[in-house]
Amino acid sequence: MLEDVRTRWHPIAATDDLPLRHVFHGQLLGREFAVWRADDGYVNVWENRCLHRGVRLSIGINDGRELKCQYHGWRYSNRTAGCTYIPAHPADAPARTITNRSFQAVERYGLVWSSEDPRGDLPVVEGIGEDDLLVLRAIPVNASAELVAQRLQSYRFQPNSEIAGTGTNIELVAATEAAVALRSCQGRAETLGVFFVQPVDSGRSVIRGVLSGRPNDAQLTAVLRYHNEALSKLREDLEREAAALPVPVPIEPIFERVSEELASLPELDSRGRKAAIRVQVARKWQTADGIMAFELRPIRGLLPTFQPGAHIDVHLPNGLVRQYSLTNGPGETDRFTIGVKLDPASRGGSQCLHDSVREGDVLAISEPRNNFPLRRDALKTIFVAGGIGVTPLLAMAQTLNNQSLAYELHYFAQNEQQLAFSECRQALGNAVMPHLGLSPSDTVNELRRLLSPYLPDTQLYICGPNPMLESTRSLAAEAGWPEAAVHFEYFKNTNVIDDSSSFEVALARSCLTIKVGAGQSILEAMRDAGVDLPSSCEQGACGTCLATVIEGEPDHQDVYLSPSERASGTKIMTCVSRSKSTRLVIDA
Amino acid sequence: MAKTRCLDPVVLNLWHPLGALVELPVDTVVDTVLLEERLSLAVGLGREVAVWRSCPDFVAGDKIDVASVSKSLPAKVAFGYLWASLGSPPDELFPIPEYEETDRRRLNAATFGVNVSAPRAIENFLDMGHFPYVHTDILGVEPHTEVKEYDVDISVERDEILATRCRFFQPLASSASETGAEVEYIFRVPHPYCSVLYKSSPVDDARYDVIAVFMQPLSQESVRAHMMLCILDEDNEDKVIKRFQQTIFGQDKPILENQFPKRLPLDPRAETPIRADKSAIAYRRWLSQKDVRYGVIPASY
Numbered sequence: 001m002l003e004d005v006r007t008r009w010h011p012i013a014a015t016d017d018l019p020l021r022h023v024f025h026g027q028l029l030g031r032e033f034a035v036w037r038a039d040d041g042y043v044n045v046w047e048n049r050c051l052h053r054g055v056r057l058s059i060g061i062n063d064g065r066e067l068k069c070q071y072h073g074w075r076y077s078n079r080t081a082g083c084t085y086i087p088a089h090p091a092d093a094p095a096r097t098i099t100n101r102s103f104q105a106v107e108r109y110g111l112v113w114s115s116e117d118p119r120g121d122l123p124v125v126e127g128i129g130e131d132d133l134l135v136l137r138a139i140p141v142n143a144s145a146e147l148v149a150q151r152l153q154s155y156r157f158q159p160n161s162e163i164a165g166t167g168t169n170i171e172l173v174a175a176t177e178a179a180v181a182l183r184s185c186q187g188r189a190e191t192l193g194v195f196f197v198q199p200v201d202s203g204r205s206v207i208r209g210v211l212s213g214r215p216n217d218a219q220l221t222a223v224l225r226y227h228n229e230a231l232s233k234l235r236e237d238l239e240r241e242a243a244a245l246p247v248p249v250p251i252e253p254i255f256e257r258v259s260e261e262l263a264s265l266p267e268l269d270s271r272g273r274k275a276a277i278r279v280q281v282a283r284k285w286q287t288a289d290g291i292m293a294f295e296l297r298p299i300r301g302l303l304p305t306f307q308p309g310a311h312i313d314v315h316l317p318n319g320l321v322r323q324y325s326l327t328n329g330p331g332e333t334d335r336f337t338i339g340v341k342l343d344p345a346s347r348g349g350s351q352c353l354h355d356s357v358r359e360g361d362v363l364a365i366s367e368p369r370n371n372f373p374l375r376r377d378a379l380k381t382i383f384v385a386g387g388i389g390v391t392p393l394l395a396m397a398q399t400l401n402n403q404s405l406a407y408e409l410h411y412f413a414q415n416e417q418q419l420a421f422s423e424c425r426q427a428l429g430n431a432v433m434p435h436l437g438l439s440p441s442d443t444v445n446e447l448r449r450l451l452s453p454y455l456p457d458t459q460l461y462i463c464g465p466n467p468m469l470e471s472t473r474s475l476a477a478e479a480g481w482p483e484a485a486v487h488f489e490y491f492k493n494t495n496v497i498d499d500s501s502s503f504e505v506a507l508a509r510s511c512l513t514i515k516v517g518a519g520q521s522i523l524e525a526m527r528d529a530g531v532d533l534p535s536s537c538e539q540g541a542c543g544t545c546l547a548t549v550i551e552g553e554p555d556h557q558d559v560y561l562s563p564s565e566r567a568s569g570t571k572i573m574t575c576v577s578r579s580k581s582t583r584l585v586i587d588a
Numbered sequence: 589m590a591k592t593r594c595l596d597p598v599v600l601n602l603w604h605p606l607g608a609l610v611e612l613p614v615d616t617v618v619d620t621v622l623l624e625e626r627l628s629l630a631v632g633l634g635r636e637v638a639v640w641r642s643c644p645d646f647v648a649g650d651k652i653d654v655a656s657v658s659k660s661l662p663a664k665v666a667f668g669y670l671w672a673s674l675g676s677p678p679d680e681l682f683p684i685p686e687y688e689e690t691d692r693r694r695l696n697a698a699t700f701g702v703n704v705s706a707p708r709a710i711e712n713f714l715d716m717g718h719f720p721y722v723h724t725d726i727l728g729v730e731p732h733t734e735v736k737e738y739d740v741d742i743s744v745e746r747d748e749i750l751a752t753r754c755r756f757f758q759p760l761a762s763s764a765s766e767t768g769a770e771v772e773y774i775f776r777v778p779h780p781y782c783s784v785l786y787k788s789s790p791v792d793d794a795r796y797d798v799i800a801v802f803m804q805p806l807s808q809e810s811v812r813a814h815m816m817l818c819i820l821d822e823d824n825e826d827k828v829i830k831r832f833q834q835t836i837f838g839q840d841k842p843i844l845e846n847q848f849p850k851r852l853p854l855d856p857r858a859e860t861p862i863r864a865d866k867s868a869i870a871y872r873r874w875l876s877q878k879d880v881r882y883g884v885i886p887a888s889y
Contacts, residue, residue: 032848049848051860053711056846071843072717073733087733088717088864098860255849257857377731405731 005029005145007119008178011111011196011208014135018043018112023067025058027200028114030251032056033103035112038078038331039064045114046081047101050074051258057100065331065402076100078331082305090377093307093370101256109210110135111196125181127173127192128212134160134223136209138198139231143242145178145199148207151238152180152195157230159184159191160215163222202248207231275315275364277303279336284359287339288420291388292354296336299362303333308395309372309461309489312336313536315364317356322349323537325391325463325489326368327421329398336365339420341388369536371543371560372461372489374399379457381407382450384472386464387418392489393463394424401428410435410450412443412468440467447472452479462488466559483562490559493540493576497557503579507531507588508550522547522574522586531588533574540576547574552584592674593624596882600675602779603662605802605814606639608669608696619648621806623674623882627661630654631670639663639672667816668694669802682748682778686798687818695826697799697815697833704844705883706781706803706811707852707875712840713783713801714775714867716756722839725759732757732768735864742874748778749874751867777871780880781805789820797821799833808883809850813837854887 012026018037025048026033032048034057048056050069057076061068066075066084073087083098106113106122110133113122141148153175158168165186173181173192181194192212197205209231215223279296287293311325324338343350357363374396375381381400383393390411400407409432413419416436425432435446451460451472460481462472469488476486499519506513507526516525523535523545536544540558549572556566558573565571572586594600606620612631619642620627626642630652638657646652662673666681687694702709712718717735719728738754754773774786774796781803786796797819804812815833853859854876861869876887 052862053859054848054853055843056848059842059846070721070846073721073730086862087720087730088735088862090731090734255858257855258860260857377733379731 005177005199006116009106009113009115009118009122010178011198011206012045012114013112014138014208015107015110015112016135021062021064023058023060023062025056026112026114027198029116029199029253030201031116031253032058033114034058034060034067035105036062036067038062040078040331040334042079042334043105043107043112044078044081045103045105045112046076047103047255049100049255051083051098051100063330063402065329075330077305077333079333080302080305084305084307084330085376087376090375091373093309093373097259099305109133109194111208111210125194125210127181128194128210132213134211134214134220136211136227136231137224139207139209139228139235140200141205141207141235141238141242142203143205143238144203144248145197145205147242147245148205148238149175149177149180149197151234151241152197152207153182155180155182155193155195155230155234157182157184157191157193157227159186159189160211160213160219160223161191162186162189163215163219163226202251203242207235275313275321275366277365277367279303279363279365281357281359281361281363282335284357287422289415289417290342291418291420292340292342293421294338294340294353294357296338296363296365297334303336304367305333306336306368307370308374308399309392310368310370310395311372311392311536311542312338312368313366314338314353315366316349316352317361317363318348318352320347320349320352322353323542325372325395327391327394327424329395329424330402336368339388339391366536369534369542369544371546372463372487374461375459376400376403376405378459379406380455381405381459381461383407383409384447384450384460384462384464385409385411386468387413388420389463389465389469389489389491390420391463393461394421396461397428397431398424401431407431408433412436412438412464443468444471444475447475448479451476451481454480454482454485458485460486462486464491466490466492466494483564486562490541492537493557493559495540495557495559495576497540497576499576499578501555501578503581504583505579506551506583506585508585509588516578521576522572522578522584526574526588533588535575538575540573543573545574547572548587550585550587552579552581554578554584555580594674594882596880597675598878598880599623599780599805599882601673601677602675602781603664603666603671603673603677603681604781605669605671605804607804608699608814608816609635609665610668611696611699612670615651615653617646617648617650617652620804620812622672623805624807625674627672629663629670629672630657635665637663637665637670639670667800667802667818668696669814669816682782684784684798684800684818686796689818691820692798692818693821693826693829694816694818695829697817697830698813698837699815700813700834700837700841701806701810702813702841702844703810703850704847705809705851706805707871707880707883708847708850709803709811709813709844710777710781710783710801711852711868711871712844713785714751714777714871715865716754716773717864718843719756719758722843723836726836727758728756729759729768732759737863738866740866740870742870746778748776749867749870751775751870754867775867777874780875780878781811781883791820795820805883849885851883851885853885855885856887858885 017024024035026035034046034048055071075085081100081102083094086094103114168184168186171183179196196208278299282297283295311323327337340353385393397409412435502517514529536542543560554572555578557576628642629639632654638654638660720730740751755770758771759768772788776784784800789795800816802814
């Protein structure tokens with residue numbers, strides 16, 4: 001019986017219960033929901049519990065894009081319900097899989113519908129037009145849904161245009177355990193009333209009535225008051241009747257356990273270079289000279305949660321794999337937007353996207369990975385973008401903007417026509433500062449000015465072509481920026497990789513020892529031995545294939561690790577770096 | 589022996605706080621609740637105490653000679669509070685040596701009713717990550733949200749949890765300072781329902797203020813929280829000090845009462861821990877090891 005009820009659709013709120021930036025406390029079958037509408041209109045129905053410490057999310061903050069828990073400020077994204085930020089660890093990207101339980105939502109007949117485990121579509125109600133209806137005030141009743149639905153069959157009401165009259169004819173149009181449809185006719189006046197019963201718990205229900213036809217303004221109050229009084233009377237009778245019955249046992253909601261992986265402290269999960277997600281190019285447009293923007297929408301279901309700074313692998317029709325940063329702001333979870341600059345020296349990646357890929361095409365992409373996480377505990381954040389390097393920084397800037405945190409985005413380009421994503425930049429206003437047409441030496445002078453003096457609690461994020469990135473990093477160091485406050489992402493590794501060495505690698509967790517020969521990377525040797533490690537760019541720039549070194553001396557050839565990370569000897573990028581010692585022990 | 593509603597022998601055999609001595613009228617019957625049992629208590633002029641299961645012979649407000657109570661439960665005075673037990677408690681309560689230091693102010697800052705289990709309330713007391721969000725502009729402020737690495741130890745010999753090297757940015761570190769600064773904390777959990785916090789003193793670098801919370805479990809899902817202060821402060825009036833702590837407590841209360849489930853789940857997979865929760869993880873494990881069942885949802889179903 002309860003199983004049947006769980007698979008059915010039930011109304012849990014009126015659409016009017018979800019005004020701008022509100023979080024509504026919904027209830028169904030002993031379970032609580034946090035129900036909220038994002039600014040893009042999407043209705044989220046979530047388990048009413050933060051996954052961290054169980055605090056109700058219905059007391060959280062709806063900022064229009066994300067829901068923030070009151071207790072520790074964890075942020076959960078619109079649509080995906082994935083956690084995008086954990087303030088207690090501002091330097092870490094949260095594991096993508098910290099995702100709250102969400103339930104389907106459909107808006108129809110002025111109500112929001114959901115279900116624990118829906119089978120099939122929401123049933124269609126004949127005679128109620130989506131644009132011409134009146135939702136009555138919800139009437140909570142301390143009685144079982146079954147009893148309420150039974151007694152509703154004898155509910156009587158006047159048609160809207162004869163609301164003050166008496167003696168109408170009532171016809172029972174339909175009745176189920178969950179709803180009753182009644183037609184009231186008096187002469188030519190006719191109103192269909194459908195009364196849905198929301199089972200809140202075993203002994204508690206809510207009557208949600210919907211009438212066909214919205215009365216004119218003069219009658220509206222009278223109709224609302226009429227039903228309010230009549231249904232309140234029904235409620236009193238029902239509660240008297242229910243009070244004489246044995247009290248039903250309340251329904252205990254079952255909370256899903258979090259995954260084993262999350263119960264221990266979060267770590268990256270192990271995936272090879274796979275492209276599990278299929279997206280369609282919904283829009284392709286020229287956003288600047290030589291730069292194409294692509295809006296990618298999921299073929300079915302939802303896209304996974306991303307964080308600012310994240311990138312995806314795009315598997316191209318020509319077999320190449322390329323990495324692109326997401327430019328999306330928080331809560332923009334119905335699509336991924338990337339910018340692709342045509343590289344004159346293209347080996348086929350950007351060329352293919354510019355020339356061959358069209359709107360409507362399907363692409364395979366990886367889940368978003370974040371090796372360039374954004375801290376949000378700075379008093380001020382400075383972003384330095386060179387050309388197409390602006391893409392991850394736009395996502396970051398929108399995030400800080402949404403949280404009203406101080407930042408500046410300095411965008412270096414040759415001229416106005418080379419500035420990409422103008423709509424996004426305009427929304428950010430004066431915080432975006434273009435620096436146009438500067439010579440290399442003027443660029444250096446300008447950067448020196450921007451980066452000095454270093455003030456405590458300031459963070460710097462740089463993304464751009466290698467020479468600019470290198471000089472920004474050294475200017476920051478000159479100006480006294482601590483290395484931990486300087487974050488960077490290279491487009492590519494321009495170092496010439498020396499892969500002539502051969503050595504032995506012991507994989508501590510897998511209890512395997514493998515040989516890495518000349519011309520072969522550690523990553524390749526591991527995969528040959530059946531040990532999978534996530535990777536993305538495979539040229540030492542993106543940071544995905546990072547491994548922990550337990551013993552031995554790494555031969556670093558990447559551009560991802562900072563000098564102190566390199567010096568510590570505890571980390572290695574397995575796609576390009578090698579070993580100076582004959583044996584390297586890594587935690588894999 | 590009367591039947592108790594609480595069937596957890598570990599919790600029955602603990603000492604539990606029933607109220608601050610200075611707030612109890614002398615030689616007068618006072619009613620309270622402990623572990624769903626109605627209890628009555630009285631304090632004599634010489635701080636002699638008696639606690640018994642409520643009976644119609646003595647009603648709240650009656651005058652009584654404490655020495656005349658024959659069926660008293662185990663009862664004692666410690667840290668300015670009256671403690672009692674429904675089982676066979678150990679001789680001694682956990683120590684707080686600083687309480688004996690004569691230059692300290694010692695007071696009950698507040699007694700607050702909270703509709704949450706005692707372990708949830710203790711876990712909140714150990715938690716620093718919520719300071720910027722719940723105690724905004726007092727104990728923390730955005731964007732200074734980072735919980736830095738700290739150390740947690742379960743001391744076998746003292747049977748208590750100790751979290752050290754805890755540091756957190758506090759916007760007004762003391763009444764003497766205008767700017768924010770990092771404050772150092774040490775947390776002890778020497779009793780399943782009690783915790784003691786040491787916080788660097790604004791007046792003496794070498795010493796700590798001591799703030800303790802003693803939970804009186806009314807039921808599995810409700811407590812009276814008693815907050816004891818033992819601090820170095822010669823300037824402020826009692827009411828100023830109390831008001832500060834009551835503000836903090838008042839901010840925690842609505843959060844705690846919105847935690848779900850109200851009992852603390854001990855299954856490691858019931859909730860999602862992060863590194864900042866090391867002390868909470870140790871606390872949950874310690875409760876499991878002690879086989880505490882009251883106020884928690886045990887790990888094994």
